[in-house]
Amino acid sequence: QGRFYYLDNDSNQIFIEEHRKYQWDEKTLQSDDPKVIKIDDHTVDSFKYLCIDNEVAFGLKWGR
Numbered sequence: 677q678g679r680f681y682y683l684d685n686d687s688n689q690i691f692i693e694e695h696r697k698y699q700w701d702e703k704t705l706q707s708d709d710p711k712v713i714k715i716d717d718h719t720v721d722s723f724k725y726l727c728i729d730n731e732v733a734f735g736l737k738w739g740r
Contacts (some may be wrong), residue, residue, distance in 0.1 A: 691719040 682688055698720050704711040727736060 691723075694719045695723075 682691065684692065699713045701713050702733055703709045723739050727734065730736075
């Protein structure tokens with residue numbers, strides 16, 4: 677279904693806030709190498725690695 681659910685509780689506030697603030701650098705969006713603004717993105721990176729490392733277990737399919 678392509679959905680991810682999280683609990684909106686006190687323990688997850690950092691995760692939620694960092695995902696809300698996650699941004700791409702607009703100057704690089706039209707290039708062959710778009711860049712993320714690397715500020716307060718630790719939980720975003722951790723979640724990305726969790727998904728990549730468990731792609732098969734989670735039944736994920738990436739648009740490659």
